[in-house]
Amino acid sequence: GYLPSHERLQALAEAKGRQMELITTAESKSETLPALVERLRQTDHYANNYEQWIPKESGLGQFLGQVANIMTSNGLSDQDVVFGQEKLADDLMCIPVHMKCAGDLNGVFGFFRDLQRLGRLVRIERATLVNTKGLTGAVTMEADAVIFYRTQKTPEAMSSADRPSADRANDCLLYTSDA
Numbered sequence: 178g179y180l181p182s183h184e185r186l187q188a189l190a191e192a193k194g195r196q197m198e199l200i201t202t203a204e205s206k207s208e209t210l211p212a213l214v215e216r217l218r219q220t221d222h223y224a225n226n227y228e229q230w231i232p233k234e235s236g237l238g239q240f241l242g243q244v245a246n247i248m249t250s251n252g253l254s255d256q257d258v259v260f261g262q263e264k265l266a267d268d269l270m271c272i273p274v275h276m277k278c279a280g281d282l283n284g285v286f287g288f289f290r291d292l293q294r295l296g297r298l299v300r301i302e303r304a305t306l307v308n309t310k311g312l313t314g315a316v317t318m319e320a321d322a323v324i325f326y327r328t329q330k331t332p333e334a335m336s337s338a339d340r341p342s343a344d345r346a347n348d349c350l351l352y353t354s355d356a
Contacts, residue, residue, distance in 0.1 A: 230298040235326045251287040253280035274322045285318045
């Protein structure tokens with residue numbers, strides 16, 4: 178009777194060890210839950226404000242004025258902002274922007290903080306900081322960014338998009354058969 182009882186006792190001890198490992202793992206993962214909830218809240222905020230973050234028109238003049246004001250308020254000099262050729266990506270127009278200025282690191286990082294708070298989606302593709310020749314603590318910043326705006330659908334495209342997909346498929350068949 179000793180051996181079967183001893184085997185059951187070992188099995189219970191192993192099960193208790195697995196339960197304790199599971200509890201420890203759950204406790205450690207529960208510590209990251211608040212950070213994940215906050216991250217989800219921020220992601221939902223950005224997703225829900227899509228209409229606000231990507232305007233319906235390019236607004237290049239307004240954007241240029243805002244960038245110039247941000248650079249000036251952060252004490253940056255030698256300001257240069259150049260727009261590239263617009264490109265279409267799905268229903269968004271992408272406008273490359275090359276920005277260049279000079280100042281101290283506080284001004285450059287303040288510029289990026291203010292650019293993030295601009296109320297418009299600005300994606301920074303590349304940013305470089307180079308010391309000035311006199312090693313005075315000033316840097317020259319060059320950044321390549323992209324701004325976006327939504328394309329306006331034509332009334333034909335909007336009415337086609339609102340119809341059931343079978344009707345749109347028929348339209349495509351008609352157009353392709355005429356070609």
